[in-house]
Amino acid sequence: MMLDAGMESAIDAGAAIAPHDAVPSATGAATLHGTLLAQLRDYVVEGNLAPGARVPERLLCERFGISRTPLREALKVLASEGLIDLLPNRGARVRQLGHDEMVALFDVMGGLEALAGRLACEKITEEAYAEIERLHHAMYASYLRRDLHGYFAANQGIHDRIVAAADNAPLAATYANFAGRLRRVRYAANLDKDRDRWGEAMREHEEILDALRRRAGPELSDILFRHLRNKRRAAATQESAAAGA
Amino acid sequence: MMLDAGMESAIDAGAAIAPHDAVPSATGAATLHGTLLAQLRDYVVEGNLAPGARVPERLLCERFGISRTPLREALKVLASEGLIDLLPNRGARVRQLGHDEMVALFDVMGGLEALAGRLACEKITEEAYAEIERLHHAMYASYLRRDLHGYFAANQGIHDRIVAAADNAPLAATYANFAGRLRRVRYAANLDKDRDRWGEAMREHEEILDALRRRAGPELSDILFRHLRNKRRAAATQESAAAGA
DNA sequence: GACCAAAAATTTGCATTCATTTTTGGATGA
DNA sequence: TCATCCAAAAATGAATGCAAATTTTTGGTC
Numbered sequence: 001m002m003l004d005a006g007m008e009s010a011i012d013a014g015a016a017i018a019p020h021d022a023v024p025s026a027t028g029a030a031t032l033h034g035t036l037l038a039q040l041r042d043y044v045v046e047g048n049l050a051p052g053a054r055v056p057e058r059l060l061c062e063r064f065g066i067s068r069t070p071l072r073e074a075l076k077v078l079a080s081e082g083l084i085d086l087l088p089n090r091g092a093r094v095r096q097l098g099h100d101e102m103v104a105l106f107d108v109m110g111g112l113e114a115l116a117g118r119l120a121c122e123k124i125t126e127e128a129y130a131e132i133e134r135l136h137h138a139m140y141a142s143y144l145r146r147d148l149h150g151y152f153a154a155n156q157g158i159h160d161r162i163v164a165a166a167d168n169a170p171l172a173a174t175y176a177n178f179a180g181r182l183r184r185v186r187y188a189a190n191l192d193k194d195r196d197r198w199g200e201a202m203r204e205h206e207e208i209l210d211a212l213r214r215r216a217g218p219e220l221s222d223i224l225f226r227h228l229r230n231k232r233r234a235a236a237t238q239e240s241a242a243a244g245a
Numbered sequence: 246m247m248l249d250a251g252m253e254s255a256i257d258a259g260a261a262i263a264p265h266d267a268v269p270s271a272t273g274a275a276t277l278h279g280t281l282l283a284q285l286r287d288y289v290v291e292g293n294l295a296p297g298a299r300v301p302e303r304l305l306c307e308r309f310g311i312s313r314t315p316l317r318e319a320l321k322v323l324a325s326e327g328l329i330d331l332l333p334n335r336g337a338r339v340r341q342l343g344h345d346e347m348v349a350l351f352d353v354m355g356g357l358e359a360l361a362g363r364l365a366c367e368k369i370t371e372e373a374y375a376e377i378e379r380l381h382h383a384m385y386a387s388y389l390r391r392d393l394h395g396y397f398a399a400n401q402g403i404h405d406r407i408v409a410a411a412d413n414a415p416l417a418a419t420y421a422n423f424a425g426r427l428r429r430v431r432y433a434a435n436l437d438k439d440r441d442r443w444g445e446a447m448r449e450h451e452e453i454l455d456a457l458r459r460r461a462g463p464e465l466s467d468i469l470f471r472h473l474r475n476k477r478r479a480a481a482t483q484e485s486a487a488a489g490a
Numbered sequence: 491g492a493c494c495a496a497a498a499a500t501t502t503g504c505a506t507t508c509a510t511t512t513t514t515g516g517a518t519g520a
Numbered sequence: 521t522c523a524t525c526c527a528a529a530a531a532t533g534a535a536t537g538c539a540a541a542t543t544t545t546t547g548g549t550c
Contacts, residue, residue, distance in 0.1 A: 031333045032534075033321065057501075067535045069314065072503085073321045076278065080322045082415065088276045089502055089541050104413045107364060111416070115356025118470070168349045170327065171356070174419060221470075222463050225363070277504075302531075312505045317533085334511050334532060491550105498545070507536070514529070520522090 036064060037074045044083050044094060045180045055084060055092035082181055097185060099239065103232060105182050110228030112175045113159065114221040117208075119166035121217035128165050129212065132158055136209045143202050151198075158205070162212070162224075185235055197234045204230065281309060282319045289328050289339060290425045300329060300337035327426055342430060344484065348477060350427050355473030357420045358404065359466040362453075364411035366462035373410050374457065377403055381454045388447050396443075403450070407457070407469075430480055442479045449475065 040060070049055060055075065057068055064071070079086045085093050097105070139154035141147075163175050179186075204227045211220035285305070294300060300320065302313055309316065324331045330338050342350070384399035386392075408420050424431075449472045456465035 034333075068502090069534055069536090073318050076318045076322050077325045080325050082418075088279075090543090091502070101414070104415050107413055108360065108415050108419065111356060111360025111363075114466075115353065115359070115470075118356075119352060168352055169346070170349050170423070171353050173327075174353065178415070218467055221359075221466075225360075225466075313532090314504055314506090336512095336532070493550080494548085496545100496547080499542105500544080501540105501542070503538100503540080505536105505538080507534105509532105509534085511532070512529105513531080515527090516525105517527100518523105518525080520524095 032066065033070050033073055036066060036070050037077055039064060040071070040074045041078060041081070041083065041180070044078060045183055047184055049094045051094050051096040051184075053094050055094060057091070081177055095181075097181075099236065102182070102185055102239070103236065105178060106228060106232035106235065109175075109178050109182060110225040110232070112171065112178065113162070113228055114225040116163040116166040116168075116171060116175065117212070117220035117224045118217040119168055119171070120162050121212065121215040121220055123167050124165040124212070124215075128161065132161050132165075132212065133209060135161070136205060139205065140202065143198065155201075155205075158208075185239075194234055194238070197230070200230060201227070277311065278315050278318055281311060281315050282322055284309065285316070285319045286323060286326070286328065286425070289323060290428055292429055294339045296339050296341040296429075298339050300339060302336070326422055340426075342426075344481065347427070347430055347484070348481065350423055351473060351477035351480065354420075354423050354427060355470045355477070357416065357423065358407070358473055359470040361408040361411040361413075361416060361420065362457070362465035362469040363462040364413055364416070365407050366457065366460040366465055368412050369410040369457070369460075373406065377406050377410075377457065378454060380406070381450060384450065385447065388443065400446075400450075403453075430484075439479060439483070442475070445475060446472070 043049070044055075057071055057075075061068055061071055075084065075086065075092050078084045079092065083095060085095050087093065135154045135157045139151055139158065142150035142154060163172055166172070204223065207223050208220065208227065211223055288294070289300075302316055302320075306313055306316055320329065320331065320337050323329045324337065328340060330340050332338065380399045380402045384396055384403065387395035387399060408417055411417070449468065452468050453465065453472065456468055
């Protein structure tokens with residue numbers, strides 16, 4: 001069900017907590033539960049706990065200075081977001097991404113980006129497009145400089161802005177959820193070791209920008225899905241390389 | 246401090262509870278929390294509480310025979326799923342779908358079905374395809390008979406099987422979540438009052454089956470998105486008609 | 491030294507309790 | 521009649537308590 005994780009209700013209802021749909025770090029938190037949820041989510045997403053590691057209630061209560069009740073509520077929500085697993089009578093564990101699940105998550109990301117691209121073509125303003133174009137050129141400059149950090153920042157900025165341009169709160173929330181789940185893997189997708197992929201990604205981004213400029217929704221949708229598929233392939237390759245090393 | 250994960254062997258991943266990825270009604274519930282969550286979700290989705298109505302903790306505790314602690318945990322999760330809103334110090338309310346949000350949710354459904362169709366073309370077995378074909382013909386028979394109930398059942402069966410054929414747990418979970426949020430609206434989309442839409446939908450399903458038979462992923466993806474767009478339009482039309490009535 | 495069973499200690503799940511906030515009801519006054 | 525204000529009642533948010541389950545430690549045996 002998912003089941004997915006949230007911010008749109010927080011936006012719609014003002015103060016409502018909707019972790020599933022809310023962009024994690026953007027969740028306004030007037031309540032302890034809301035604050036704690038955001039903190040704990042960041043704590044997990046940032047990788048402070050090793051994958052598969054037990055999530056000890058007691059320690060986290062001390063760390064955040066709260067009692068077990070709100071913590072346990074937050075853990076239930078994080079489980080519904082897919083960040084942790086709850087084992088009956090055996091506590092919570094940081095979810096560990098196996099190969100199959102990683103592949104599945106990348107495909108959903110691809111579907112969400114494809115959707116975002118299509119919607120963005122319908123709704124994007126000229127200003128928002130110009131900003132994406134600017135980021136694209138900045139990204140290209142970083143690519144030429146082999147500036148991985150700058151490249152990543154611009155790259156993520158582009159994808160985020162496409163999602164934002166789609167102007168669809170539930171989509172943005174779901175996207176944020178999946179991005180959080182894949183965050184660790186995505187950072188691991190180190191282009192530095194795969195120059196071919198880097199060039200390929202850059203060419204794909206040329207196509208993305210072109211389709212977006214023409215407001216070619218279905219076309220952009222398809223390009224974005226294939227773009228994510230290739231990103232998935234690169235990540236999987238890296239994964240197996242890491243396993244072999 | 247970094248918590249170590251490597252001390253003991255990995256817990257059997259098969260036994261892990263992953264509410265987010267599990268289809269709501271299929272969530273195995275060995276725990277009270279799990280059981281209650283599924284029950285409460287059904288209770289809300291089934292429409293036992295009026296949209297916008299307060300969700301009284303006390304009454305629900307009595308109804309389910311539990312204390313407030315597990316109930317409140319479940320409410321937090323339902324909020325993260327977008328089914329209810331939590332207003333700080335003012336309790337939970339059944340989320341009310343405004344027009345804009347309904348439109349947004351339909352678009353996400355379209356994107357998810359588009360993704361499911363594309364993946365299904367890659368993975369579907371001949372048996373699963375044959376079953377969808379069978380359902381398609383049953384749906385057509387219902388259409389000719391003007392059997393709305395049978396038509397809906399077959400229709401939903403087809404869409405569900407396409408999602409299942411995609412063989413992607415996070416996708417299935419997310420799809421189930423959005424379907425739950427839109428459930429009330431979807432039932433409201435009464436084709437009986439809109440014969441033109443009914444015929445149009447039937448023709449679209451012919452295209453869907455054809456693309457699936459040819460395993461034409463990108464094409465099926467596009468058809469499914471447009472199919473949902475038309476369904477969205479029909480629902481919106483009905484909505485405004487109901488408002489005017 | 492490895493292996494296994496039993497007891498201690500920790501941890502989890504849920505109920506209960508307490509402090510705050512909100513809501514309700516009515517009295518007061520214009 | 522209506523609006524405003526205030527106190528009582530109810531509801532919410534969080535902490536604490538307790539029984540059951542699990543994990544760890546201990547002690548003994550082979």
